[in-house]
Structures are given as C-alpha cells and as structure tokens.
Amino acid sequence: xxxxxxxxxxxxxxxxxxxxxxxxxxxxxxxxxxxxxxxxxxxxxxxxxxxxxxxxxxxxxxxxxxxxxxxxxxxxxxxxxxxxxxxxxxxxxxxxxxxxxxxxxxxxxxxxxxxxxxxxxxxxxxxxxxxxxxxxxxxxxxxxxxxxxxxxxxxxxxxxxxxxxxxxxxxxxxxxxxxxxxxxxxxxxxxxxxxxxxxxxxxxxxxxxxxxxxxx
Amino acid sequence: xxxxxxxxxxxxxxxxxxxxxxxxxxxxxxxxxxxxxxxxxxxxxxxxxxxxxxxxxxxxxxxxxxxxxxxxxxxxxxxxxxxxxxxxxxxxxxxxxxxxxxxxxxxxxxxxxxxxxxxxxxxxxxxxxxxxxxxxxxxxxxxxxxxxxxxxxxxxxxxxxxxxxxxxxxxxxxxxxxxxxxxxxxxxxxxxxxxxxxxxxxxxxxxxxxxxxxxxxxxxxxxxxxxxxxxxxxxxxxxxxxxxxxxxxxxxxxxxxxxxxxxxxxxxxxxxxxxxxxxxxxxxxxxxxxxxxxxxxxxxxxxxxxxxxxxxxxxxxxxxxxxxxxxxxxxxxxxxxxxxxxxxxxxxxxxxxxxxxxxxxxxxxxxxxxxxxxxxxxxxxxxxxxxxxxxxxxxxxxxxxxxxxxxxxxxxxxxxxxxxxxxxxxxxxxxxxxxxxxxxxxxxxxxxxxxxxxxxxxxxxxxxxxxxxxxxxxxxxxxxxxxxxxxxxxxxxxxxxxxxxxxxxxxxxxxxxxxxxxxxxxxxxxxxxxxxxxxxxxxxxxxxxxxxxxxxxxxxxxxxxxxxxxxxxxxxxxxxxxxxxxxxxxxxxxxxxxxxxxxxxxxxxxxxxxxxxxxxxxxxxxxxxxxxxxxxxxxxxxxxxxxxxxxxxxxxxxxxxxxxxxxxxxxxxxxxxxxxxxxxxxxxxxxxxxxxxxxxxxxxxxxxxxxxxxxxxxxxxxxxxxx
Numbered sequence: 001x002x003x004x005x006x007x008x009x010x011x012x013x014x015x016x017x018x019x020x021x022x023x024x025x026x027x028x029x030x031x032x033x034x035x036x037x038x039x040x041x042x043x044x045x046x047x048x049x050x051x052x053x054x055x056x057x058x059x060x061x062x063x064x065x066x067x068x069x070x071x072x073x074x075x076x077x078x079x080x081x082x083x084x085x086x087x088x089x090x091x092x093x094x095x096x097x098x099x100x101x102x103x104x105x106x107x108x109x110x111x112x113x114x115x116x117x118x119x120x121x122x123x124x125x126x127x128x129x130x131x132x133x134x135x136x137x138x139x140x141x142x143x144x145x146x147x148x149x150x151x152x153x154x155x156x157x158x159x160x161x162x163x164x165x166x167x168x169x170x171x172x173x174x175x176x177x178x179x180x181x182x183x184x185x186x187x188x189x190x191x192x193x194x195x196x197x198x199x200x201x202x203x204x205x206x207x208x209x210x211x212x213x214x215x216x
Numbered sequence: 217x218x219x220x221x222x223x224x225x226x227x228x229x230x231x232x233x234x235x236x237x238x239x240x241x242x243x244x245x246x247x248x249x250x251x252x253x254x255x256x257x258x259x260x261x262x263x264x265x266x267x268x269x270x271x272x273x274x275x276x277x278x279x280x281x282x283x284x285x286x287x288x289x290x291x292x293x294x295x296x297x298x299x300x301x302x303x304x305x306x307x308x309x310x311x312x313x314x315x316x317x318x319x320x321x322x323x324x325x326x327x328x329x330x331x332x333x334x335x336x337x338x339x340x341x342x343x344x345x346x347x348x349x350x351x352x353x354x355x356x357x358x359x360x361x362x363x364x365x366x367x368x369x370x371x372x373x374x375x376x377x378x379x380x381x382x383x384x385x386x387x388x389x390x391x392x393x394x395x396x397x398x399x400x401x402x403x404x405x406x407x408x409x410x411x412x413x414x415x416x417x418x419x420x421x422x423x424x425x426x427x428x429x430x431x432x433x434x435x436x437x438x439x440x441x442x443x444x445x446x447x448x449x450x451x452x453x454x455x456x457x458x459x460x461x462x463x464x465x466x467x468x469x470x471x472x473x474x475x476x477x478x479x480x481x482x483x484x485x486x487x488x489x490x491x492x493x494x495x496x497x498x499x500x501x502x503x504x505x506x507x508x509x510x511x512x513x514x515x516x517x518x519x520x521x522x523x524x525x526x527x528x529x530x531x532x533x534x535x536x537x538x539x540x541x542x543x544x545x546x547x548x549x550x551x552x553x554x555x556x557x558x559x560x561x562x563x564x565x566x567x568x569x570x571x572x573x574x575x576x577x578x579x580x581x582x583x584x585x586x587x588x589x590x591x592x593x594x595x596x597x598x599x600x601x602x603x604x605x606x607x608x609x610x611x612x613x614x615x616x617x618x619x620x621x622x623x624x625x626x627x628x629x630x631x632x633x634x635x636x637x638x639x640x641x642x643x644x645x646x647x648x649x650x651x652x653x654x655x656x657x658x659x660x661x662x663x664x665x666x667x668x669x670x671x672x673x674x675x676x677x678x679x680x681x682x683x684x685x686x687x688x689x690x691x692x693x694x695x696x697x698x699x700x701x702x703x704x705x706x707x708x709x710x711x712x713x714x715x716x717x718x719x720x721x722x723x724x725x726x727x728x729x730x731x732x733x734x735x736x737x738x739x740x741x742x743x744x745x746x747x748x749x750x751x752x753x754x755x756x757x758x759x760x761x762x763x764x765x766x767x768x769x770x771x772x773x774x775x776x777x778x779x780x781x782x783x784x785x786x787x788x789x790x791x792x793x794x795x796x797x798x799x800x801x802x803x804x805x806x807x808x809x810x811x812x813x814x815x816x817x818x819x820x821x822x823x824x825x826x827x828x829x830x831x832x833x834x835x836x837x838x839x840x841x842x843x844x845x846x847x848x849x850x851x852x853x854x855x856x857x858x859x860x861x862x863x864x865x866x867x868x869x870x871x872x873x874x875x876x877x878x879x880x881x882x883x884x885x886x887x888x889x890x891x892x893x894x895x896x897x898x899x900x901x902x903x904x905x906x907x908x909x910x911x912x913x914x915x916x917x918x919x920x921x922x923x924x925x926x927x928x929x930x931x932x933x934x935x936x937x938x939x
Binding site: 034035036039053054055057075079080082083085092 | 736737772775779790791793796797798830831834835837838840841842848863866867871872
C-alpha cells in the first residue's frame with residue numbers, strides 16, 4: 001500500500017534521531033496557491049525524504065532539525081465555499097495549519113482571517129497556525145500590504161511569512177519555522193512513549209511524580 | 217468507546233500463559249518433566265537424554281528457586297509496589313534483560329520469568345552431559361556478571377546475568393524513538409555458526425536449543441502439544457520439506473544448503489546433540505556474515521528453517537548461540553522496520569509480496585547503519601538474500617495460519633470458529649454500524665494478540681519476524697472477515713436503511729448528478745467514459761473485497777485514475793484538493809453510492825489499527841466527506857447545510873478509536889486471559905477470564921469447575937497473585 005512508505009521513512013534515519021510526525025492542514029481560498037506552495041516545499045527537498053503519493057492533495061515531507069526529524073503529512077483542503085463544511089474533518093486533530101491567501105486578492109485575505117478564527121475556535125487548542133501571503137513575486141499587483149498582514153498575525157499569534165511558490169521565496173523557511181514550533185515530544189502516541197520508557201527497578205525513588213504508595 | 221463488555225459467552229482469544237505443565241511434548245515421551253511454557257517460548261521441545269533424568273521441578277519451584285534472578289537485589293516488596301504504582305494504569309511496562317552486548321525485551325514479567333525458568337532446568341540437566349559430549353571444546357567458566365544474586369546456587373554460574381532494567385536500556389529504547397519493541401523469543405535462537413567461530417567459544421557449556429538430527433526424533437520433536445494437531449501438521453510439513461529439494465530460484469534455500477553443509481562439517485567434530493538450551497547468547501559477534509534463513513531468532517519461523525532443523529544434523533556448538541543480540545545483524549529483530557510501521561504491507565497473498573521489497577531493502581539499510589563498521593559487503597549481500605527468502609515465506613506463513621484457523625481440531629481454529637459464531641449471533645443486536653464494526657475489529661485484534669503471543673503458533677510464526685503482525689493480520693482477514701463479509705454488509709445495510717440514510721443518499725445523488733461541472737467547482741477535465749468504466753470496475757472490486765487493507769488500496773487506485781484523467785487537459789500539472797474534490801464528487805455521483813457508503817465504513821472501522829494510514833487516511837476522509845456532503849446537500853440553496861457536529865468530528869473520533877485499538881494491541885491480551893492445561897485431563901486447554909481482582913483461589917475454583925475436577929488438583933500455593 002502506498003502509505004507503507006510513510007512509515008518506512010523513519011527507518012532511514014539514524015536511531016538516535018527523534019522522529020516526530022505531524023498532520024498539517026492547508027486552508028485558504030481557491031486558487032491562492034495552496035498546493036503549489038506545498039509542492040514547492042516537497043519537491044525542493046532532498047529526494048531521500050520524498051514520498052511518492054498518488055496526487056498533490058496529500059503530500060508527505062520531512063524536514064531535519066538538529067536532533068529531530070519532523071515529518072509532515074500535509075492535508076490539502078478544497079477552497080471552494082461549497083465545500084467549506086468538509087473542512088473540519090480535515091483540520092480536527094491536525095497539529096499544524098497553514099492558512100494561505102493571495103497578496104493580490106484582498107478577499108482571500110479576509111477569507112484567511114475567517115479560517116484562522118474558525119481554527120482558533122474549533123481546531124485543537126495548541127494547533128500551530130502559520131499565515132502565508134502567497135504570490136509575493138507579483139509585487140506590482142499587490143493589494144494586501146505586508147504590514148497589514150504582519151500586524152494581524154502578531155495580534156492573533158500566528159507565524160507569518162510572505163511566500164512565493166513560483167520563486168520558492170520563504171517556502172522552506174515557512175515549513176522550518178513551523179517545524180521548530182512543533183512540540184518535540186512524541187505526543188502522538190503516548191503508548192509508544194510509555195513502552196519505551198521502561199521501568200527502572202533499581203531506582204525507585206527517582207522521578208517521583210505521583211505519590212509514592214498512594215495508590216491510584 | 218461504545219463497545220459493550222463482551223458477554224461471558226464470547227470466546228476470548230486466549231492468553232498463552234500456561235499454568236500447569238503443558239509444554240510441547242518432548243521427543244522422549246517417558247520424560248514427565250517439562251519446563252513451564254510461556255508465550256515467549258517457542259514450543260520447540262526440550263529434549264533430554266533418557267539416561268539423564270533431570271530433577272523434577274514444578275513451575276512454582278522454578279519460580280521460587282529463581283527469585284534472586286528475577287527480583288533485583290535489595291528491592292523489597294514495598295519498593296516494587298512503589299515503582300509500579302507510578303506506572304499509568306493500562307500501560308504495561310516492558311522488561312529488559314541485559315546480557316553482554318545485547319538486550320532482550322520481554323512483554324511482561326511472566327515471559328521473563330518463564331524464560332529464565334525454562335532455560336534453567338535444561339542447563340542443569342544438560343550441562344555435564346554436554347560437557348562430556350562436546351569434548352572438542354574448551355569451555356572456561358563464564359564470567360560472572362557483578363551484581364547478580366547467587367540464587368539457589370545450583371547452576372547459576374553457567375547462566376547469563378539477568379539484570380533488571382538499567383538506565384542504559386532505557387536510554388537505548390528512548391533513543392530509538394519510534395523503534396518498536398523487540399520482543400524476541402530468546403531460546404530458539406539459533407544464529408548461524410560461521411566456521412571460524414568454532415574455534416573460539418569462551419562460552420558456557422550451555423547446550424543448543426535445537427532439534428535432533430534423526431528423522432524419527434524430528435517427527436516427535438516438532439509435535440507441539442500433547443495430541444496437538446498443529447505439531448503433527450508441522451511434522452508433515454517438515455517431512456515434505458525434507459523431500460523437496462530447494463526450489464528453483466529460491467536463493468535462501470541455496471544459502472540454507474550451504475549453511476547446512478557447514479553444519480555437517482561441524483558435526484564431524486562434535487557429537488550429535490539432542491539437548492537444547494534456552495539460554496540467550498552471551499556474547500555478540502555482529503560481524504559474522506549471515507547465512508540465510510537463520511537470521512530470524514526462532515527456529516520456528518519458516519518451513520525452511522524447520523527443514524534445516526529437522527534434516528540437518530545440528531552442530532551443537534555453543535558458538536551458534538552467540539548472535540541473537542538485538543543489534544547484531546544476525547539478531548533478526550532489529551533488521552527490519554518496526555512492526556507497526558511496516559505492517560502496511562500486505563503479505564496475505566504471495567503475489568503481493570513484491571511490494572515489500574522496498575521496505576525490505578530499507579530494513580536492510582537500517583541494519584547496515586546500525587552496525588556500520590561490522591557489516592561486510594558479503595554479509596550485506598547475504599542479508600538481502602535472506603530477506604528475499606523471507607518474503608517468499610511470508611505468503612506461506614499466512615497460508616499456514618489460515619489453514620490452522622480453518623482446522624476445527626486445532627485450538628486456534630476452535631477459537632476462530634467460536635468468534636465467528638458469536639459475531640454472527642450478536643450482529644443484529646447492534647444499534648449503530650460503528651458499534652457493530654468495532655466489535656468485530658476488537659475480536660480480530662484480540663485474535664491477533666493471541667496469535668502473536670501464543671506459544672501454540674510460534675511453531676509456524678516467529679514473533680520477532682519483522683512482518684509477523686501484518687502476516688497475522690492478513691491471515692485473520694482471510695479466516696475471519698472473508699466468511700463474515702456478507703453478513704456484515706447485510707447488517708450494515710439494514711442499519712442504514714433503518715436510519716433513512718440510504719434514501720437520502722439516493723435522492724441527493726440525482727441532484728448532484730444533475731449539477732454542472734461549474735456548479736461542482738470543477739476546473740479540470742473530468743474522467744471520460746473509458747476512465748469512468750475503469751473507476752467503476754475498481755469500485756466494484758473494492759466492494760467485493762473482504763480485506764479492509766485491499767479495499768483501501770483499491771480506493772487509492774481509483775483516486776489515481778481520477779488524478780490521471782484530470783491531467784489529460786494539462787499534463788504535468790499537479791492537482792491539489794481544490795481540483796480533486798470536485799472531480800471526486802463528479803465521479804461519486806456516477807457511482808453506486810449505497811455500496812460505497814458501506815465500504816467506507818467497513819474500511820474505516822475494520823482496518824488494522826496498527827497501520828499508519830497516511831495517504832489512505834486522507835482519501836478515506838475525502839470519500840467519507842464527499843458522501844456526507846452529498847447526503848446533506850441542500851437543493852434549495854445548492855450548498856451543503858452545515859454538517860452536524862457529529863459528522864464534523866467523525867474523522868477525528870475515528871482516528872482516536874484507531875489509536876485506542878492500537879493501544880489495545882500493544883497491551884496484548886495476556887493480562888485478561890489465562891490458558892490452563894491439565895495433563896490429567898488430556899489435551900484440551902481451558903481458558904479463563906482473569907480480572908485484575910481475581911485471586912489465586914478464585915482461579916483455582918474456576919479451574920476446578922472448568923475441568924470438572926477436584927480442587928485439590930489445582931494448587932497454586934506460593935505463586936503470588938501477580939496483580
């Protein structure tokens with residue numbers, strides 16, 4: 001099955017590297033360049049970390065930080081208003097989101113704000129949201145000022161970058177910034193964490209987080 | 217979770233924990249003493265020479281006698297309570313045993329103890345005998361690791377240190393990140409002996425855990441249980457295997473032959489050894505090249521291995537046992553990707569096994585990385601040969617499990633049959649389709665846990681096999697889901713018709729069908745008639761398929777056809793969700809939605825929870841979302857009404873259910889069920905439900921009732937309630 005590759009990837013890295021996997025959802029109006037942005041990111045990386053997928057609606061890519069490999073499973077959503085109601089299925093449970101707008105189309109910025117609001121209300125409380133002002137190469141047609149978007153992002157606590165999928169400007173930077181902001185604990189699978197932790201039978205008094213002999 | 221507790225009539229997949237002396241019958245029928253079986257111990261028999269009657273030890277004796285080994289020094293009862301109370305409820309700590317240069321991981325304390333108990337008497341019985349047999353070896357007394365209690369003083373010195381978890385082992389595990397637990401079954405490990413190593417065995421005289429060489433003893437030695445059909449079947453297989461000569465093109469068999477030739481050479485210097493040891497290898501020599509089928513740490517994992525065990529006279533060289541170290545290239549366990557992550561592979565049918573090659577080579581690669589300085593090119597080559605062989609055997613293993621599940625006389629077959637019957641009986645009681653499917657998934661998960669842990673099936677399946685889980689999953693799909701598929705679909709349909717969702721779907725389908733491509737938001741080409749035909753065939757096939765995993769593969773193939781036909785107008789352009797979802801709608805409006813609706817549910821709920829679905833999850837979500845969209849489409853506003861909160865959350869809840877299910881798999885079923893064998897009673901084991909609060913006395917009473925025997929038969933005097 002095609003998803004087998006997604007897990008096999010982790011084996012290519014050295015054992016001491018921590019691997020964190022995150023679901024990242026792409027939101028934004030139609031034709032703002034959501035998938036171009038992600039394709040630029042995915043294709044621009046080393047082949048070693050690239051995964052083949054059947055289409056661009058779902059892509060997977062890893063970025064390496066110092067001691068951690070952060071793997072993104074990127075879920076694209078349809079930007080048409082008609083399919084708005086399906087979005088929660090995609091963003092529920094996502095740990096990161098990129099909300100994309102087109103700097104040449106102010107209405108897409110308004111739509112982006114609506115997405116951010118919806119995410120902050122309905123998505124996981126600690127979701128990392130990045131705002132991307134895409135098509136920055138079309139500076140001469142700019143209708144959304146950098147300062148305006150920057151101020152909005154600061155007010156709402158978002159990562160913000162102007163990007164260009166065409167020139168690759170800030171594309172990797174955006175994903176790296178998100179990767180750095182992700183919690184690096186393996187929160188995805190608490191069982192895994194517990195399993196590998198083991199129990200130290202020889203040092204019963206160390207790391208006592210719960211009351212000793214107190215029962216549960 | 218909306219799962220009701222299983223009624224008492226539900227035949228549970230049973231834990232392989234064995235209470236009374238049950239172990240695979242030794243080849244010497246007159247020998248009454250067998251070590252206690254345990255889930256981690258393969259049923260390969262411990263053969264004792266008839267002349268050397270070993271001291272008769274009961275399980276309890278062994279437990280008590282070995283207390284100093286499995287209970288770390290200075291650890292009082294209070295302290296251990298302290299430690300264990302810090303553990304989250306439901307999280308089962310894993311136990312690590314450190315041997316020189318290697319570590320073994322046990323699922324629970326029982327496996328660890330059983331491992332020790334089982335290895336101990338064989339050592340005691342056999343140590344001297346073997347020394348006399350293997351005169352060609354020098355065996356200096358093994359180094360005695362510090363910090364080890366002297367135990368009962370009988371034969372501990374010939375034993376490797378079993379130390380409790382060390383911080384080092386913790387680090388190792390944590391450092392491994394996603395590395396899976398490497399639960400290897402220690403005793404059967406029979407790593408290859410390269411010729412060179414024969415001369416340098418600074419090892420204890422611990423004998424090998426091997427089958428005997430004579431064909432007559434081979435037959436009996438593979439018999440798994442008293443009267444067990446499995447064992448007999450296996451013996452037959454072995455016989456057949458023995459007759460067959462290496463299949464053409466099967467590299468591993470050639471290599472196996474080579475290895476066997478060397479075995480024979482070994483034999484010239486060493487007398488035949490009928491003894492087996494379950495002692496783990498004390499040292500590690502990872503640089504050895506890997507003779508093919510023996511990479512796996514169990515003798516039981518493949519017919520070829522069995523063949524070699526049965527046909528070739530085994531060299532009893534202790535050196536053979538050296539390299540089961542988890543990090544050695546011969547250890548087997550760490551070679552491949554972790555169980556969870558590689559279980560996406562479908563090994564159910566041999567035709568599919570090609571797909572595994574990339575993963576295999578990845579596994580190979582990672583092994584190389586782990587021992588970069590030690591892996592020679594030659595070893596690497598051999599390793600890939602081995603892996604090729606393994607792929608071939610995966611299909612056969614799956615077949616074997618399916619056969620076993622069908623065999624009404626086998627214990628597992630009986631379990632599967634009971635489960636199926638139970639499911640059929642209770643199917644109509646469920647109120648929602650999710651509930652119904654979840655119960656079936658739970659049953660499969662339990663059966664899988666059983667298979668992976670039971671000693672019964674280790675004859676044919678090595679738990680440390682890198683694809684063990686996916687092989688078992690595939691086999692279970694075949695033996696459980698295949699016969700149940702039709703009834704499941706009937707029940708699902710009934711539930712949906714009752715809820716009116718089928719009608720709703722059919723009504724709105726015609727609305728969507730009447731929408732223009734613009735209205736649907738389509739900006740690309742849509743599938744033309746030939747593509748639609750292909751899609752229809754794929755979806756039809758998807759509907760027919762019983763395996764959730766294969767269904768998802770077919771769904772992905774369908775999506776691929778959609779993508780391809782979208783690109784016809786502008787080749788090379790990658791299409792994101794903006795483009796894809798509308799075309800998906802277009803396609804679905806022209807498909808059999810009522811069937812697909814059931815299919816989507818079936819896939820979502822019955823899919824192996826240990827799979828990381830990734831792409832599959834995305835397109836399942838998309839298909840599910842599209843169906844919900846069609847269902848709630850508002851004709852007046854030509855838009856979809858806000859989906860209900862329930863529907864919006866459904867994917868999230870589904871993912872959480874899967875996680876829960878996976879946790880259940882990880883925790884296994886050992887804690888819930890106990891399988892008891894009563895030698896006086898004949899062959900039928902009984903399985904008892906064990907609650908955390910069950911006392912030993914209650915257990916004894918249960919045993920008495922189930923076996924219809926006097927209570928006195930069921931003694932458990934010193935064994936403390938492990939809860």
